[in-house]
Amino acid sequence: MKKAVKITDGIYRLGANIKNGDLFEGMWPIPDGVSLNCYIVKGAKTALIDLVGDWAQAPSDIKKQLESIPVKLSEIDYLVLNHIEPDHTSWLEDFLKEAPQIELVTNKKGAALVESFYGITENVRVIDTGDTISLGDNKELIFHNIPNVHWPETMITFEKESGILFSCDAFGSYGSIKDSVFDDEISEKDHNFFDVESLRYYANIVSSFSKFVLKAIEKLSIYDIKVIAPSHGIIWRENPGEIIERYRKFAQYLEGPAEPEITVIWGSMYGNTEKILHSVIKGIRSESVPVHVHRVPDEDVSWALASAWKSRGLVFGMPTYEYKMFPPIASVLNMFNLKHVYNKKVFRFGSFGWSGGAQKEFDAATEGMKWDFIDPLEWKGKADEDIHEQAFERGRQLALMIKEQ
Ligand SMILES: Cc1cc2nc3c(=O)[nH]c(=O)nc-3n(C[C@H](O)[C@H](O)[C@H](O)COP(=O)(O)O)c2cc1C
Ligand SMILES: [Fe+2]
Ligand SMILES: [Fe+2]
Incomplete structure (x- = not known):
């Protein structure tokens, strides 16, 4: 102008x-x-x-x-x-x-x-x-x-x-x-x-x-x-x-509950975690709960932070990497902690190769954020049909909790 x-x-x-x-x-x-x-x-x-x-x-x-x-x-x-x-x-x-x-x-x-x-x-x-x-x-x-x-x-x-x-x-x-x-x-x-x-x-x-x-x-x-x-x-x-x-x-939204929606943040190296992502999303959609999906590091955390801030539910999909969390997700969690993304209902899933480690670090990293977790889902390597079914059920379970809140 x-x-x-x-x-x-x-x-x-x-x-x-x-x-x-x-x-x-x-x-x-x-x-x-x-x-x-x-x-x-x-x-x-x-x-x-x-x-x-x-x-x-x-x-x-x-x-x-x-x-x-x-x-x-x-x-x-x-x-x-x-x-x-x-x-x-x-x-x-x-x-x-x-x-x-x-x-x-x-x-x-x-x-x-x-x-x-x-x-x-x-x-x-x-x-x-x-x-x-x-x-x-x-x-x-x-x-x-x-x-x-x-x-x-x-x-x-x-x-x-x-x-x-x-x-x-x-x-x-x-x-x-x-x-x-x-x-x-x-x-x-x-x-x-x-x-x-x-x-x-x-x-x-x-x-x-x-x-x-x-x-x-x-x-x-x-x-x-x-x-x-x-x-x-x-x-x-x-x-x-x-x-x-x-x-x-x-x-x-700081104290919650925020909007009855779920934000999914995921990263995957070779597709083992990614395949299960689709079953989780189907489970969430089966209860007609809106879902926002963000892949890292492809997309900047700025958008995931915005949709996480307004969502009651969060889902993290990530594999284990060098005995720890997949680093791009670790970085998202660090930002969420800094920005006080508190009081959420949360589900985490992901693949590992031999002994895992991501879940342990995830539990430690999210302490103090007042998150209410449902059981995580982890598996070795490629997921079988049973894991797909469990993933669908967990997605559905989280969606139901969000609707009831
Ligand atoms: C660089 C790298 C480091 C990894 N470190 C571990 C590890 O410490 N522990 C483990 O159980 N698996 C480890 N894995 C195996 C992955 O967790 C496994 O391949 C998993 O299926 C990858 O999921 P994705 O296909 O979704 O990337 C590692 C894989 C890569 C490529
Ligand atoms: Fe300014
Ligand atoms: Fe300013």
Whole structure:
């Protein structure tokens, strides 16, 4: 988008799309890109809410869009930093060279991060929850800390007159912005796309902080929120409640039960485990429970994590490898542990050659994740008909447990 998008009088969205090919946080695939949004609030004084990283063409896009309003860099009085992660701040040092008059506004923890990341200590106003800045012309910003969503310094900015909540990473999503940035202007297909990509973003970035997300939603309920304007993804002006409720639901998956669905994650070297996979899936489908299948390492863990986060049931198919788990699955489990994929019903199956070992390591690796297991299924080499039948039955058993929960 070449022009800033007006949200209401004096308030504009500026944004850049980071295209496919880059990785978010240096590790998460973004085949459909991600948007970096920031906002201008213009009263008698002008505030820029959040910046963008010095990532691809983002700084030049933002500059062009400022010109379209028009707002000169020299006319901006405040830069509010809701969150210091470099996807929103790595342009900061160069940006301030062009606009040295700008006062940075952030909380105490944010100020400490601005110093440690960028060595900036001058011209920083430290604010706390409830503090306000009046911009004149009925524009007033109020700040509220929402710690650990997902960094310790995270906060939001609320503009009182318009009811716009500038939520930074909270209520965000992967995915580039196409023709429109507003929830009421995008097609149903694009809504479905952002449904899926907001879950993947949540599972990848925010899931381990779910308790803090619930606290933040509670805290923010004191505001009469008319619009949610995050720093990634679309702006919710017709139905801001939709993204709030979506985030509440995602956060509640932590304690479970999540959706009555099963995610199957599998890997196989020579096909012995793979053949049994089909019987397990047939067993699950015989009870009409939706099943999502992810093979590793072919597919990045980002997607398996998203569907596991929202599923009540998990299935792991893997052989033994050097007396241990098949390494790509070990790596998935490590990620699931880190991201708090807890409170699931779980089944594991797989082939071994002589003495096995995967199951022992699997049991140890999943301790503490509050998983409720059904009996695992292991066999030597190629599976016979009896193993196929048992695999079908275990799939069915797990599906029944999921439905009853
Ligand atoms: C590199 C490698 C290491 C293996 N290590 C073990 C092992 O430590 N213990 C064991 O019982 N089987 C081991 N196996 C045998 C496999 O577990 C067995 O071939 C199994 O059927 C493979 O299942 P898949 O066809 O699904 O890959 C190993 C196989 C390979 C190729
Ligand atoms: Fe972030
Ligand atoms: Fe971000």
